[in-house]
Amino acid sequence: MSESESVVTDVEKVSVVIVGAGPVGLTAALLLARRGIDSLVLERHPAPYPLPRAVHIDGEVMRILQEAGVADGFRGISRAMPGLRLLDSRLRTMAEFRRDNLVGAGGHPEASMFDQPDLERVLAEAVAAEPRVRVVSAATVTGVTNGSAGASVRYDLAGEEKRVDARFILGCDGAGSTVRAALDIQFRDLGFAEPWLVVDIRARKPLVMWEGVHQVCASGRAATYMHLVGDRYRWEFRILESDDLNELTSDEGVARLLAPWAESVDPADLEVIRVASYTFRARVAERWRVGSIFLLGDAAHLTPPFIGQGLGAGLRDAHNLVWKMARVFAGSSPAEFLDSYEAERSPHAVSQIRSAVAIGWALTGGSGPTAALRRTLVRALSRIPAVSTAALSASSPRLKLLQLARAHASVGTLLPQPREGDEWFDDRLGTGYALITLDPVADRSSGVTIVEVSSSSDLGRWLSTSKVRAVVVRPDRVVAAVARTSMEISSVLDAVAEPVVERVRSA
Ligand SMILES: Cc1cc2nc3c(=O)[nH]c(=O)nc-3n(C[C@H](O)[C@H](O)[C@H](O)COP(=O)(O)OP(=O)(O)OC[C@H]3O[C@@H](n4cnc5c(N)ncnc54)[C@H](O)[C@@H]3O)c2cc1C
Numbered sequence: 324m325s326e327s328e329s330v331v332t333d334v335e336k337v338s339v340v341i342v343g344a345g346p347v348g349l350t351a352a353l354l355l356a357r358r359g360i361d362s363l364v365l366e367r368h369p370a371p372y373p374l375p376r377a378v379h380i381d382g383e384v385m386r387i388l389q390e391a392g393v394a395d396g397f398r399g400i401s402r403a404m405p406g407l408r409l410l411d412s413r414l415r416t417m418a419e420f421r422r423d424n425l426v427g428a429g430g431h432p433e434a435s436m437f438d439q440p441d442l443e444r445v446l447a448e449a450v451a452a453e454p455r456v457r458v459v460s461a462a463t464v465t466g467v468t469n470g471s472a473g474a475s476v477r478y479d480l481a482g483e484e485k486r487v488d489a490r491f492i493l494g495c496d497g498a499g500s501t502v503r504a505a506l507d508i509q510f511r512d513l514g515f516a517e518p519w520l521v522v523d524i525r526a527r528k529p530l531v532m533w534e535g536v537h538q539v540c541a542s543g544r545a546a547t548y549m550h551l552v553g554d555r556y557r558w559e560f561r562i563l564e565s566d567d568l569n570e571l572t573s574d575e576g577v578a579r580l581l582a583p584w585a586e587s588v589d590p591a592d593l594e595v596i597r598v599a600s601y602t603f604r605a606r607v608a609e610r611w612r613v614g615s616i617f618l619l620g621d622a623a624h625l626t627p628p629f630i631g632q633g634l635g636a637g638l639r640d641a642h643n644l645v646w647k648m649a650r651v652f653a654g655s656s657p658a659e660f661l662d663s664y665e666a667e668r669s670p671h672a673v674s675q676i677r678s679a680v681a682i683g684w685a686l687t688g689g690s691g692p693t694a695a696l697r698r699t700l701v702r703a704l705s706r707i708p709a710v711s712t713a714a715l716s717a718s719s720p721r722l723k724l725l726q727l728a729r730a731h732a733s734v735g736t737l738l739p740q741p742r743e744g745d746e747w748f749d750d751r752l753g754t755g756y757a758l759i760t761l762d763p764v765a766d767r768s769s770g771v772t773i774v775e776v777s778s779s780s781d782l783g784r785w786l787s788t789s790k791v792r793a794v795v796v797r798p799d800r801v802v803a804a805v806a807r808t809s810m811e812i813s814s815v816l817d818a819v820a821e822p823v824v825e826r827v828r829s830a
Contacts, residue, residue: 324788326664328548329564332540334485334486334487334488335363335368335487335488336487336489337361337363337487337488337489338355338361338362338474338490338491338492338652339355339360339362339363339489339491339492339493339648340362340363340364340365340474340487340489340492340493340497340501340818341359341362341363341365341492341493341495342464342493342494342501342543343364343365343366343475343494343495343496343497343620344364344365344366344367344371344450344458344460344581345372345404345496345497345620345621346377346439346442346446346619346620346634346637346638347495347563347619347620347634347637347638347640347641347745348364348366348495348496348619348620349364349443349446349447349450349640350387350388350391350425350446350638350641351380351410351451351493351495351619351644351645352364352453352456352458352523353392353393353446353449353450353453353456354387354390354641354642354645354646355455355456355645355649356453356455356456356494357390357391357392357438357649357754358645358646358649358754359455359497359649360455360456360645360648360649360652361455361456361457361485362455362456363457363458363459363489364450364456364457364458364486365459365462365464365476366458366459366461366462366533367461367462367463367464367664368460368461368764369460369461369571369648370439370460370594371441371443371444371445371447372439372440373594374440374523374596374597374598375438375439375440375521375523375551375555375557376439377437377439377442377631377633377634377724378402378436378437378438378439378551378557378631378632379434379435379436379437379536379549379631380431380432380435380631380635380638381432381433381434381435381632381719382426382427382428382430382434382435383425383633383635383639383719383737384432384634384638384639385397385429385430385431385432385435386431386737386740386749386800387427387639387641387642388638389747389748389749390642391449391704392444392449393445393446393449393649394411394413394431396445396448396449397435397437397442397445399445399691400437400438400442400444400536401432401436401441401552402434402435402436402437402552403425403426403433403434404433404434404435404436404532404534404535404549405421405422405425405431405533405535406419406420406421406422406535407419407420407536407538408533408535408536408537409538409540409686410537410538410539410540410813411449411539411540411541412539412541412544414582414583414584415602415605416578417540417798421533421535421745422434423584428728428737428739428740429737429740429741430739430741430742430747430748434631436550436551436552437551437552438551438552438555439634441552441751445582449718450760451502461481461482462478462479462500463479463480464476464477464478464484464496464501465477465478465479465484465499465501466501466505467492467494467501467505467506467616469613469614469615469616470488470504472613473488473489473490473491473615474488474489474491474492474614474615474616475487475488475489476489476492476655478690480487480551481692482637490615490652491615491617491648492606492615492616492617493617493619493641494506494616494617494618494619494622495619495620495622495637495641495642496622497620497621497622498621498622498662499539500616500618500621501623502616502622503608503618503622503623506610506613506616506618508608508609508610508618509609510606510607510608510609510625511606511607511608511609512600512604512605512606513605513606513607513673513676513677513680513682514601514605515604515605515679515683516602516603516604516605517561517562517563517602517603517627517683518562518596518601518602518603519560519600519601519602519603520559520560520561520562520571520572520580520599520600521557521558521559521598521599521600521601521650522557522558522559522560522577522580522581522595522597522598523555523556523557523595523596523597523598524555524556524557524596525554525555525556525593525594525595525596526554526555526556526588526593526594527554527592527593527594528589528592529554530550530556530587530588530592531587532548532550532587532588534550534788536548536549537549538685538686538687539687540687541687542687542688543561543563544560544561544563544580544726545556545560545561545686545687546559546560546561546580547559547628548584549633555596556591558581558584559628559629559679560580561687562600568600572598572600572743572814574595574744575743577595577598578590581769582635590788593608603626603627603679604625604626604627604629605625605626605627605676605677605679606624606625607623607624607625607669607672607673607676608622608624610665611623611664611665611668611669611753612661612664612665612723613661614712615658617664619637619640619641619644620634620636620637620638620640620641621637622674623637623640623668623669623672624636624637624672624673624674624675626672626679627676627679627680627683628679629679629680629683629686630660630675630676630678630679630682631712632679635719636671636672636675639668639671639672639719640664640668640672641781643664643667643668643799644664644668646737646798646799647660647661647663647664647699649754649798655784657673663759665751666723667722667723669755670723671719671720671722671727674720675719690814697733702780706765719735721734721735722735722736722801723735731789731791731797731805731807731821731823732789733789733791733794733802733805734802734803734804734805735801735802736801736802737800737802738782738794738796738800738801738802739758739781739785740800741780741781741782746793746821748782749800751772751774752772752774752796752800753772754798755770755771755772755798756771756772756795756796756797756798756803756819757771757772757774757795757796758771758772758773758774758791758793758794758795758796758812758816758819759774759776759782759786759793759794759796759817760774760775760776760792760806760812761775761776761777761778761783761786761787761792761793762775762792762793762812763775764812764816766813766816769816769819771795771816771819784808790807791805791806791807792807792808792811792812793805793806793808793811793812793815795805795815795816795818795819803819804818804819
């Protein structure tokens, strides 16, 4: 026995240990509980992090919160956001992209604004009501090790060193992840590092400003302004090399930064909650899994905030991994199936990070002639309907599936989710695979949930527009396979019934 093992006073065994009670860790715990899997969440802080960070999620991510059981709670702390306005350096509007329909194909607002501490409170309340999740606060994880049938976590609780053994460990411990360091996994740099000042404000009177996000497209003092919810607002300003950070973050410095907005904002009405400088980075972990230990959320990737997808990517990680893990626990898939987590999520995250870097550069990069050209281009492009649609799109890139993949434009995308009265369509699909079909299916022996839809229903019309008779969706509502004709439906169902390991091995 090594010296460090000899001081461990308490060893317990659980199904899954989650390191970090941030939004990704708590959501993963709720998703696991929904599939009947117990977890222990270890969090180093005694209370949730109180200051604002993420402020935006899209409708796809909202659907994950729906599955975690917190959609109603989230609706109560968020608002639908109507679009994007691009301003020049003198705050004159160059282009405006407005959403005609606030609700998207997934049944939720395509973009929602909120304040991260509110979301963390909603998640913490849901977790507190969930008997399958146990959270231990003030527990600092110091190391993780893979074993032959699982992994171990060592942590410090009130000066006492403890160990817990688990089948799987989820490292949801943020950008400075102890789990990532313990696995000796490096971040790959995707070429972006910029310091920004984040100014969070509470206003005594509502600010008279359009409710969409305002982006100042300037190669110097680029800035973003947005109303979060209620009396809370945020400005972000790029920090310049010539800035004196002490001066910039002083009351006078913040007043100077806000001065150009004085036409809409009376500084006397504002209470500054927090002024913080952050270096926004673009990074992705070189590996997301070692044995029974996985990285999720900011532990696995960091993105600049230009398309507001940092937290969303982490929630997508949890969603992608948990249903696969549930299949492994149930014995329906082997542990190798979990390799598809990194294989699917890493390229998706990289693609979104690269988009954020590219959009950030297009809106705020370059200098002199580039900036002048941007003004002309932005004005011209904003008049093209397809550009407006792309600027407002809340659809993330298609997932490149290892499993069941059959070439068709809808494979790898999310099934639309109509709302039928008080019921979400996803709730009819249960927690397993499902077949959505225009044609009756007599043989129900596959164990797949079969939902027949009429050609006049929302999903029926979507199937017809997609030129298919049926689709198979995975437990995460991603379209996995299509039947173009009625005859193909039974072969698609047979493919779902095959042991998943065979398909993963042959992919
Ligand atoms: C200024 C700013 C603006 C942002 N805006 C957006 C936005 O608009 N949209 C968006 O989607 N994202 C945004 N983000 C990113 C978003 O805040 C993060 O992506 C999100 O918080 C990541 O969640 P997480 O659960 O992975 O990590 P975190 O929220 O960092 O949580 C990690 C948790 O792990 C705990 N922990 C760490 N180490 C240990 C340990 N050794 N033992 C035990 N516990 C540990 C921490 O205390 C923490 O509670 C923004 C970030 C910043 C900084």
